[in-house]
Amino acid sequence: MGLSLNEIKRYSRQLVLPDMGAREQNRLKNAKVAVTGAGGLGCPVSTYLTLAGVGQIDIFDMDKVELSNFNRQFLYTPEDIGRPKVEVAAERLRAVNPEIEVNAIDTVINYDNAFDLLKGYDAVVDGTDNFPVRYAVNDACVVNRIPLFHGAVLMYEGRVTTIIPGETACYRCAFPEPPPAGSVPTCREAGVFGAMTGIVGSIQSLEAIRYLAGLEPSLKNTLLIINADYSIYDRIKLRRREGCSACGETFIPRPVDYSCEVPEG
Numbered sequence: 001m002g003l004s005l006n007e008i009k010r011y012s013r014q015l016v017l018p019d020m021g022a023r024e025q026n027r028l029k030n031a032k033v034a035v036t037g038a039g040g041l042g043c044p045v046s047t048y049l050t051l052a053g054v055g056q057i058d059i060f061d062m063d064k065v066e067l068s069n070f071n072r073q074f075l076y077t078p079e080d081i082g083r084p085k086v087e088v089a090a091e092r093l094r095a096v097n098p099e100i101e102v103n104a105i106d107t108v109i110n111y112d113n114a115f116d117l118l119k120g121y122d123a124v125v126d127g128t129d130n131f132p133v134r135y136a137v138n139d140a141c142v143v144n145r146i147p148l149f150h151g152a153v154l155m156y157e158g159r160v161t162t163i164i165p166g167e168t169a170c171y172r173c174a175f176p177e178p179p180p181a182g183s184v185p186t187c188r189e190a191g192v193f194g195a196m197t198g199i200v201g202s203i204q205s206l207e208a209i210r211y212l213a214g215l216e217p218s219l220k221n222t223l224l225i226i227n228a229d230y231s232i233y234d235r236i237k238l239r240r241r242e243g244c245s246a247c248g249e250t251f252i253p254r255p256v257d258y259s260c261e262v263p264e265g
């Protein structure tokens with residue numbers, strides 16, 4: 001399927017970029033992406049995927065819009081308080097780009113359903129806010145061989161990495177175990193700087209869009225750590241870990257069995 005005249009106009013500023021063109025834009029148009037979480041990361045991620053022309057975006061979340069979301073979650077307005085985030089986000093994004101399909105999936109992701117829910121996607125961009133879901137998403141992506149674009153923010157710090165199953169380290173290679181329950185403060189307790197979720201979500205979407213267009217993402221085997229005072233802007237080398245329970249020789253299901261919020265999604 002080629003590009004319509006409207007699409008050529010809409011995407012003209014990216015079609016003229018070096019390495020981008022009709023072929024790359026068509027790859028985006030044919031791509032199907034899952035965004036897990038419609039919060040601080042999910043807002044910029046789903047917005048930039050929408051603007052870039054990713055053909056199908058499925059947003060997963062089960063939260064409702066609350067007043068405390070508004071220092072970072074820009075897809076919502078006070079009139080939306082109490083409505084499911086995915087429903088509002090999908091409405092806004094469809095209005096922004098009617099050329100694409102945006103689906104709202106108002107459901108919990110857990111270790112029991114992640115493997116089925118996250119099947120058949122060309123990429124998953126993760127903006128979840130708790131360890132059980134984060135590990136479930138990693139394991140489901142590794143088993144289903146789906147590229148995973150990870151991001152997390154807490155207080156003034158953000159982290160991003162790009163995981164290509166079978167090729168790069170996965171989240172469990174880097175962090176085999178979640179921290180003990182209660183050892184990491186939640187974003188509710190410790191706070192989250194709104195602009196940092198924008199930076200991290202933008203980098204995640206940049207990586208995903210480049211990958212989907214057929215270009216090389218920059219953060220494979222690399223954990224990028226960004227601090228808001230720029231004292232740390234670090235690239236930590238990751239490598240695949242032999243015996244990793246997710247991407248090693250034998251997959252071993254290892255659900256994280258505590259419920260605790262983490263770095264903002």
Ligand SMILES: [Zn+2]
Pocket residue numbers: 169170171172173174240241244245246247248
């Ligand atoms: Zn691994």
